[in-house]
Each structure stands twice: as C-alpha cells, then as structure tokens.
Amino acid sequence: MSDIVAFNSVADEALPQAQTDRVVAGPRGRKPRRALSGRNIMIYGTLIIVALYYLLPLYVMVMTSLKGMPEIRLGNIFAPPLEITFEPWVKAWSSACTGLNCDGLSRGFWNSVRITIPSTIVSIAIASVNGYALANWRFKGAELFFTILIVGAFIPYQVMIYPIVIVLREMGIYGTLTGLIMVHTIFGMPILTLLFRNYFAGLPEELFKAARVDGAGFWTIYFKIMLPMSLPIFVVAMILQVTGIWNDFLFGVVFTRPEYYPMTVQLNNIVNSVQGVKEYNVNMAATILTGAVPLFVYFVSGRLFVRGIAAGAVKG
Template sequence: MKHSAERIGIYAFLFSAALFFLLPLYVMLVTSVKSMDEIRAGGIFALPLAPTFEPWRLAWSEVCTGAACEGVRAGFWNSVAITVPSTLLPIALGAVNGYALSFWKPRGGAVLFAVLLAGAFIPVQVMLYPMVRMMATLGVFGSMPAIVLVHTIFGMPLMTLLFRNYYAGVPRELFQAARIDGGSFWRIFLQVMLPMSAPIIVVAAIMQVTGVWNDYILGLVFAGRDNLPMTVQLNNVINTTTGTRLYNVNMAATVLTALLPLAVYFLSGRWFVRGIAAGAVKG
C-alpha cells in the first residue's frame, strides 16, 4: 500500500509538471490555426472549428518584422548561419582545452581552468559594453563574425568544463600507453580521445544549439541589422504597435521560432540523458 501511494504521488507530480509545460504549447498551437473571428469569440482552450494554416504562411513569409515584411523566414536562416559555427567552434575548443587540462597538465592550467569556470558564471549583461568596444576595435561589430565570436567566447567556459570532467574519468593508463607508443598531443586527441567522446559531444551540442538559438540579447546587440536572429525578429512581430494585432499569426511565428529547440529536445533527449549520465559516472 505504501509503494502504491508513492507511485501515485510520483505520477501525479509528473502529470502536473507535464501539464504545466505543455499547456502553453497547446494554447499556441490551437490559436495558430484559428481565424481571428474564432479567437475573438473566446474559448482559449477550445479546439479550432475550422482549422487554417494561413497564419503560418503569413508568419513565415509575409508578416512585418520591422521595416521589411518578409516574415520570419530571413531570421530563421540567420539563426542557422549563427548557430552552426557558434556550436562547432566552442565544442572544438572546449574539447581541446578539456583534453589538455586533464592529461597534459600545462603550467598554469589550474589557474586558467579557474578563470574559465568563473567566466561561465559571469552574467552576459556585465560583459556587453567591454565586448562591444572590443568588437568595434576589431572592426567587426554588427556583423556575422562578431556574433559568432561572441557566442564562441561565452560558450567556451561551459564546454571546457564538460569535456574536462568527462576526460578526468578516462583511465590515465590509456593515455600513458598512447604516449609510450609515441603518440603526440594531436594524434592522441584525434585518434584516441575524440572517438571516445561521442556522449559528451552530443550533450555539448544540444546545450550549445539550444542556448545560441534561444539567445536574444547577444543577437540584438552584436549581429547587425542584416543578420538579426529569429528571436529578435519574433520580438518585433509580437511587440508591433501598428495595425490590428493578429494573435494567430503571432502564435504561429512563436511556434516557428521554437520549432528547432523542440525538435532537438524530442529527437535527442535520450542521448542527452545518456551523455549526462556518462559524464557523471566518469567525471
């Protein structure tokens, strides 16, 4: 009886948590396929009587995101162009840093790791002005290289921490055997360590992709007018003060913006859990 009560409590908690997070998504989805007349009639939780995907078409290709009325399509491709290098570069640098700090123990490595770790907890807002000045000095402020460089800098501390903890659990005898066989720094990394790193690479990729894609403030400040990510364009759509507020189009644009993080979560959620578990056991 005791176990039955515990099981009921667990399922009740899980159901409540799922409802808390899924209810807003349900409201966005059903609102995005309703006509404005149906929305004005009330019934926010009611299913659409005559579903239409016209709001989705308008959100993708025609809604005004500022001076241009080309939908959030341009923002989507801008976000893709920002996310891909801003994911690959921090993971590559974090993997090398974590490998060096775990096995080669460079002089001052502990201090460097402490600095990187501290950088992971510094609020982004504190660093905005120094980063703006630095990008302006380099002559890349308001460009694609600027926003990629900023995401790389802010992502590297966490990536280094993930890989360092993962490699700390790898048997040191494996590294020593590779050294005895004449393996160099890069050969051991590329041929021994990197093939073993698939679980933590998946975790790092999921965290970096979702973090970069959902970013708003860095994209607004550093990307420039021609490279604004989808989140910035969504804000322009939602907060427009001209014309009639089209709630169905707004909801469709919101779902489109959240589509990639949702897809990443549903398609690779189990790999994320496995990678975290592997890192926890090994690190």
C-alpha cells in the same frame, strides 16, 4: 517451461527461510498494493494535473495558430479550432512584418541557422581541445586560467558586454556574423571546457600513456584516440550549444545589425511591434516556429539532453 523450472528452483531455495521468517517477522517483502490505492490516486492525480499545466501553453499555442482571427475574437483560447487554417503559419513564415521588412520569420530562421551551426562547431572544437589540454597536458598556470574561466561563467553578461563591443569594433567585426560567432564561442567556453575536461579526465590514463610511449604527440593523440572515444560527450555538447545559441536573445540584439538578427530577436520584434492590428494567430504560429528547433532537439535527444543540462548544471 523454463519459467516453471525457474519458479521451482526459487521456491525450493526460498521456502525453508520463508517459513521461519513468517514465524518470526510475518510475510516478507512489500505489501502488494492495489492499483487504485489512495496513495496512488494522489500521486498520479497530482502528476497528471501538473503535466496538464505544463502542456497547456503548448496546446493553446497550437490551437491559436490554427484559428482565423474572427474565431479568436469570438471564442475561447482553450477551444479547438472550428475551422482549421494554416494561413497564419504561412504568413508568419513568409510575410509577417518587422518594421518595414515584410519577408516573415524565414529571414530570422536562416540567420539563426547561419549563426548556430558555425558557433556550435567553433565553440566545441576550441573547448574540446582546451579540455583535453587541461586533462592530459597540464602545464603551469593552466588551473589558474581554468578557475578564472569557471568563475567568469557566473559573471552577469551585462558586465562584459561593452568591453566585448570595443574589442570587436577594434577587430572590425562588430555587427557581423563572425563577431557573434566569436561571442558565442567565448561564453560557451566555460561550461564546455568543464564538460570536456571532466570527460577526458575520466578516460583510462593507460591509453594516453601508451600512445605517449609510442611517440604520439598532442594532436595525434587528440585526433586518433581522444576524439573517437568521446563521441557521446560531443553529442551532449552539441545539444547544449544548439539549444543555447538558438535560444539566445541578448547577444543577438547587442552584437549584430538588424539584417543579421536571429530568429528570437525577429520573433520579439514581430509580436511586440506596436504598429498595425495584432494578429494573435500569426504571432503564435511564429512563436511555435521559433521554438520548434530546440523542441525538436529536445525530443530527439531525450536522455542526452537531460545529461547535458545536468552536466552543465550540477558540475557548474
């Protein structure tokens, strides 16, 4: 009923104008398209082929990991398994070998957890306070340090690795988890500080001023006003850090001892080890397991992930 009313009123308004327009310029609006126009077939066709190309490796990974080795040797990597087996997954998780250690990827997984959680928390805590100081409490020289920080984000890690090794060694934390957490905090700082600075700078200044007038200090304003207002940006930062740190390889290899190797390093050691018979199904199961955490974060966070990398990328 209401639809009809709405339609009528629209029609009443539009009719006279439409009539004159038709005389002058023909029908208004875009030409209605058929769903199967050549243009649409081309667009969707291309996109579907591209999507298949992107999905192919994931598909092959899963299929391979569910097959037994005899089937892999005989068959084709794109074929679904004739007989589904979860043995490769169990083996990858609990008994795949790196060198002499045969306790599977689970060790690397827990190492990565122990690295990722504290690194994410520490780096975000420090960077958010930095960003807050830069946005609301500008002091002399702050911009200079910030510029150095941002320029530093572009310097290849290889240039700074060795000096950091020396610093960590002097502090007695080279090779430990604490050292690696510090490294992640350092290299996460440019992008996170930028993210938080821009976000805090975009908040209404009146809030900050009102709090100042009421006598709130640096930390009070941070914890009572800024923090509760900026949960979305904290989530974005968390997504950025969790995926970034989980996927790190170089720092894990350089700054930890083998017993603390993160999952990516252990995965590479398992798959690319030269000893023994190659078990491709176990390798692929291990690869999926390592990719599972960032993929999970990606699919759950959806748009926020895009926002995170866009914030990181476009403004970086």
